[in-house]
Amino acid sequence: MRKVTFPHMGHSYIAFKMAMEEMGNEVIIPPRPGKETLDLGVKYAPEFACLPYKVLLGTYLQTVAKGMDTIVTSGGVGPCRAGHYAHLHQAILHNLGYNVNLICFEPPKRHPIDFYRKVQSLNNAKLSISSIIKLLKRGWHKLKALDHMEKLSHQIRPRELKRGTTSKVYLQAQRWLDEARTHTEIKVAEAEGVKAFNDIPQDSERKVIKVGLVGEIYVLLEPASNLEIEETLGHMGVEVERSLFLTGWTVDNLQKNTEELMTVTEAAQPYLPELIGGHGRDTIGHTVIYGKRKFDGVIQIAPFTCIPEIVARTILPKVSKLHDIPVLTFFLDEQTGKAGMVTRLEAFVDLLKRKKQNISISQTATTLN
Amino acid sequence: MTIKVGIPKTLFYYNYYPMIETFFDELGVEVVTSDSTSRKVIDAGVREALADACVPIKVFFGHVQTIKDKVDYLFIPRVVCLNKKTIYCPKFLALSDMIKHSLDGLPEIIDNRIDVRGNHFAVWKTFYHIGKRFSNSKCKIFKAYLKAKGNLSKYQDLVKEGYLPSVAMTILKNNNSKQKMSHNYSLRFAVLGYPYIVYDNYVSVNLLTKLNHLGVETVTLEQLPDTWVNKANTMLPKDMFWTFSDKVLRSSYHFFEHGGVDGIIHLTAFGCGPDSMVDKYMELKSKQYPDIPFMSVTIDEHSGEAGLATRLEAFVDMVKRKKEADVNA
Numbered sequence: 153m154r155k156v157t158f159p160h161m162g163h164s165y166i167a168f169k170m171a172m173e174e175m176g177n178e179v180i181i182p183p184r185p186g187k188e189t190l191d192l193g194v195k196y197a198p199e200f201a202c203l204p205y206k207v208l209l210g211t212y213l214q215t216v217a218k219g220m221d222t223i224v225t226s227g228g229v230g231p232c233r234a235g236h237y238a239h240l241h242q243a244i245l246h247n248l249g250y251n252v253n254l255i256c257f258e259p260p261k262r263h264p265i266d267f268y269r270k271v272q273s274l275n276n277a278k279l280s281i282s283s284i285i286k287l288l289k290r291g292w293h294k295l296k297a298l299d300h301m302e303k304l305s306h307q308i309r310p311r312e313l314k315r316g317t318t319s320k321v322y323l324q325a326q327r328w329l330d331e332a333r334t335h336t337e338i339k340v341a342e343a344e345g346v347k348a349f350n351d352i353p354q355d356s357e358r359k360v361i362k363v364g365l366v367g368e369i370y371v372l373l374e375p376a377s378n379l380e381i382e383e384t385l386g387h388m389g390v391e392v393e394r395s396l397f398l399t400g401w402t403v404d405n406l407q408k409n410t411e412e413l414m415t416v417t418e419a420a421q422p423y424l425p426e427l428i429g430g431h432g433r434d435t436i437g438h439t440v441i442y443g444k445r446k447f448d449g450v451i452q453i454a455p456f457t458c459i460p461e462i463v464a465r466t467i468l469p470k471v472s473k474l475h476d477i478p479v480l481t482f483f484l485d486e487q488t489g490k491a492g493m494v495t496r497l498e499a500f501v502d503l504l505k506r507k508k509q510n511i512s513i514s515q516t517a518t519t520l521n
Numbered sequence: 522m523t524i525k526v527g528i529p530k531t532l533f534y535y536n537y538y539p540m541i542e543t544f545f546d547e548l549g550v551e552v553v554t555s556d557s558t559s560r561k562v563i564d565a566g567v568r569e570a571l572a573d574a575c576v577p578i579k580v581f582f583g584h585v586q587t588i589k590d591k592v593d594y595l596f597i598p599r600v601v602c603l604n605k606k607t608i609y610c611p612k613f614l615a616l617s618d619m620i621k622h623s624l625d626g627l628p629e630i631i632d633n634r635i636d637v638r639g640n641h642f643a644v645w646k647t648f649y650h651i652g653k654r655f656s657n658s659k660c661k662i663f664k665a666y667l668k669a670k671g672n673l674s675k676y677q678d679l680v681k682e683g684y685l686p687s688v689a690m691t692i693l694k695n696n697n698s699k700q701k702m703s704h705n706y707s708l709r710f711a712v713l714g715y716p717y718i719v720y721d722n723y724v725s726v727n728l729l730t731k732l733n734h735l736g737v738e739t740v741t742l743e744q745l746p747d748t749w750v751n752k753a754n755t756m757l758p759k760d761m762f763w764t765f766s767d768k769v770l771r772s773s774y775h776f777f778e779h780g781g782v783d784g785i786i787h788l789t790a791f792g793c794g795p796d797s798m799v800d801k802y803m804e805l806k807s808k809q810y811p812d813i814p815f816m817s818v819t820i821d822e823h824s825g826e827a828g829l830a831t832r833l834e835a836f837v838d839m840v841k842r843k844k845e846a847d848v849n850a
């Protein structure tokens with residue numbers, strides 16, 4: 153039996169685990185990236201590799217010690233370093249004496265045969281094609297439910313009466329979804345989760361500010377790599393809306409709140425007409441849209457040396473000015489400390505709160521006149 | 522008064538300046554380049570939004586900042602792809618956007634896009650569109666373009682003969698007869714890296730000259746026959762996406778596999794994204810070919826002369842001793 157692992161990206165491992173197991177593989181669950189992961193990654197990765205590269209290398213080194221023999225990952229879309237990650241990871245592991253297999257998925261639309269072959273090489277349970285398709289659909293369903301839970305946590309955390317309740321409920325909901333294997337079970341677990349979130353005692357009076365979170369996909373999706381920025385912000389009374397989820401971003405939200413319906417690419421067009429790989433253009437586009445939706449601020453997070461995000465970073469000050477939306481950027485590397493981040497976040501949130509107050513004061517002033 | 526177009530003396534300058542200069546010259550447009558990189562130039566480009574960018578992009582901002590007030594146009598074309606295979610680093614693709622949205626008081630920017638994928642005449646078309654700003658005669662623009670192309674290949678030939686860009690440009694300009702280059706070098710190194718790092722004496726902390734003084738002849742990327750570089754097989758399942766990175770990697774593989782040099786130096790800039798991969802691949806490759814010593818040198822804005830000199834001396838000494846031992850063995 154293959155012993156597989158894959159990148160740890162937030163809660164998505166729960167869905168991947170189900171798919172891999174049902175295809176007849178033993179899953180070595182990638183540990184939540186921690187200090188050990190990063191230390192290992194930093195030790196063996198190139199110095200200027202981006203943070204996700206180091207975290208993944210660390211993850212593979214941790215799981216290889218537990219008998220992992222196959223890495224399942226994706227090549228990433230768009231021309232960026234992520235396209236070379238997997239191969240270079242394998243080369244480094246070989247060089248260290250670990251002969252691991254690599255199954256690196258490319259977008260199925262462009263490489264259908266390659267995709268099919270790779271699926272088959274993981275199909276040790278000899279499932280029929282139709283069962284595989286069903287399994288993938290179920291995996292997607294689970295992922296969507298998980299993303300739903302995470303979105304709820306973003307909304308409720310800043311309003312919780314007792315600090316920490318939301319995070320606990322979110323963990324609990326993940327566990328329920330982990331156990332759910334059929335579509336019905338997933339639906340039930342999701343409904344249970346929603347109920348649990350709604351039961352959290354909330355302070356309806358609290359003045360909550362809204363911040364959009366943009367940036368590079370890995371650090372957006374893996375809380376351990378961004379020092380739990382969403383949770384930290386939530387505890388500061390900030391409702392976070394993240395621009396990216398594995399199952400796509402919040403289209404309905406977009407339609408409800410923007411008068412002119414525009415896609416992210418359209419929004420980015422005046423600033424960055426060229427596709428530059430990674431999510432650099434999305435970072436610009438989402439910031440424009442958050443500005444139009446009158447969010448209080450935007451935070452960009454990206455790995456240090458991340459090419460597309462550095463490009464975006466140089467353009468964001470202009471977007472921020474034209475759309476009157478404050479933007480704060482964090483470039484993360486292995487040295488970024490949580491205390492430093494919290495201090496900068498507090499200062500930023502303070503600024504946003506003051507800005508909001510001033511606006512409402514001047515508005516009341518005009519109505520009084 | 523003649524119209525002035527400003528060309529930052531960095532990035533594409535080392536590969537294409539003779540072509541651009543000739544083209545504008547023929548159209549009666551005056552070309553102004555920024556001064557060579559210096560502390561002053563670099564300081565002019567410093568801004569908070571660039572804090573995490575690679576050194577060459579910071580240097581580029583400095584160059585733009587120092588000439589923008591002296592010219593009517595800035596020449597920052599969007600060069601996407603010139604060989605139908607690889608594209609330029611994402612930062613190159615967005616150069617004009619980064620400049621436009623972060624500097625004030627800019628003259629008009631010539632930022633026409635060049636992408637030869639799926640279009641045989643893309644380069645000519647781009648030049649035509651650029652030329653139209655300055656001339657109504659398609660014929661005149663075409664002649665200028667042809668002459669520019671001719672000059673470019675003369676320039677490239679000179680560089681292949683071993684002249685450094687600055688020397689090759691002077692020869693080309695003054696129609697100088699070439700001076701014979703006669704030196705007694707005991708060693709030969711390949712110095713691989715992006716042209717805007719390797720040939721910029723300030724950025725490279727004079728690495729090439731330092732090596733020459735230590736008795737080392739240097740071979741750079743632009744001197745290699747294209748066929749070598751294209752033939753070198755990197756055996757990677759995916760090509761490097763980026764033109765310069767792809768070239769650096771391929772040429773290093775060529776030298777590791779076919780020899781011809783006593784040592785290989787990879788010259789890279791602090792904060793360069795693509796190079797983190799390129800350098801690791803080179804390092805892994807060098808382990809298979811222990812006969813050719815390999816060293817990688819990372820340059821940042823504060824690289825000191827002394828530190829680099831010491832490292833180079835140690836490396837050269839090591840290679841010398843190794844060579845002597847090989848001869849005696």
Ligand code: SF4
Nearest residue numbers: 202232234430458459
């Ligand atoms: S987008 Fe950024 S983090 Fe992702 S591969 Fe590219 S440089 Fe690395």
Ligand code: SF4
Nearest residue numbers: 575577610612793794
């Ligand atoms: S290739 Fe490297 S040094 Fe050159 S612009 Fe891109 S990131 Fe900077």
